[in-house]
Amino acid sequence: MARLVFDLDGTLIDSAPDVRGIANGILAALEARPLSLPETRRFMGEGVPTFVDRMIASRELDPCLKPRMLTEFMKHYDTAVELTRVYPGVPEILASLSTEGHRLGLCTNKPERPARAVLRHLDLDGAFDAIVGGDTLNRRKPDPAPLHSTFDRLGDVGAQIYIGDSETDAETALRADVPFLLYTNGYRKGGGGLTCRAAFSDFAELPALVARLS
Ligand SMILES: O=C(O)COP(=O)(O)O
Numbered sequence: 001m002a003r004l005v006f007d008l009d010g011t012l013i014d015s016a017p018d019v020r021g022i023a024n025g026i027l028a029a030l031e032a033r034p035l036s037l038p039e040t041r042r043f044m045g046e047g048v049p050t051f052v053d054r055m056i057a058s059r060e061l062d063p064c065l066k067p068r069m070l071t072e073f074m075k076h077y078d079t080a081v082e083l084t085r086v087y088p089g090v091p092e093i094l095a096s097l098s099t100e101g102h103r104l105g106l107c108t109n110k111p112e113r114p115a116r117a118v119l120r121h122l123d124l125d126g127a128f129d130a131i132v133g134g135d136t137l138n139r140r141k142p143d144p145a146p147l148h149s150t151f152d153r154l155g156d157v158g159a160q161i162y163i164g165d166s167e168t169d170a171e172t173a174l175r176a177d178v179p180f181l182l183y184t185n186g187y188r189k190g191g192g193g194l195t196c197r198a199a200f201s202d203f204a205e206l207p208a209l210v211a212r213l214s
């Protein structure tokens with residue numbers, strides 16, 4: 001039995017098309033060039049404030065626009081769920097890991113409300129015993145505090161394993177001193193150069209990796 005904590009965007013789901021829709025609504029109102037999908041995926045991983053910083057830098061916008069852009073972003077984030085998809089095998093594997101007795105948690109830099117909204121939309125809201133979002137604490141990944149807090153909320157039992165897709169996740173795990181499993185079909189394709197205990201490209205491989213570590 002282990003405590004398994006998952007990242008969300010680029011690990012369990014691809015929400016970039018919905019995030020891109022929000023961003024491009026904001027950019028259109030500012031008469032700025034829209035984001036492509038690969039650009040959107042590249043900008044994601046460190047939460048909304050950093051995403052907006054990257055929008056501003058890449059489109060050479062006035063940094064004073066940031067508070068307005070953040071407000072606008074958050075206004076749409078809870079309902080931007082229609083284009084989001086789960087990665088293949090995710091619902092089945094989460095259900096079977098849970099049936100095996102593992103405790104499942106979610107530690108994402110997506111703010112908690114939109115994270116819960118998209119999980120509800122995908123019928124995955126019951127899959128987790130604990131959910132920590134980018135604004136649940138006053139610190140975000142790669143700060144290890146949100147990951148520690150997610151494990152704490154799962155109770156003080158079993159080995160700890162963190163599963164994610166990005167350099168932010170790898171660094172968070174390193175700083176939290178928790179074994180990291182890297183999903184290589186998320187937003188950092190291949191995941192070259194990232195420190196991890198093991199990497200997997202298909203969720204069907206995850207139960208065996210978990211069994212090895214727990
Ligand atoms: O919202 C983001 O920027 C990333 O979220 P994640 O931590 O689930 O990858």
Ligand SMILES: [Mg+2]
Pocket residue numbers: 007008009010011045164165166187
């Ligand atoms: Mg991610």
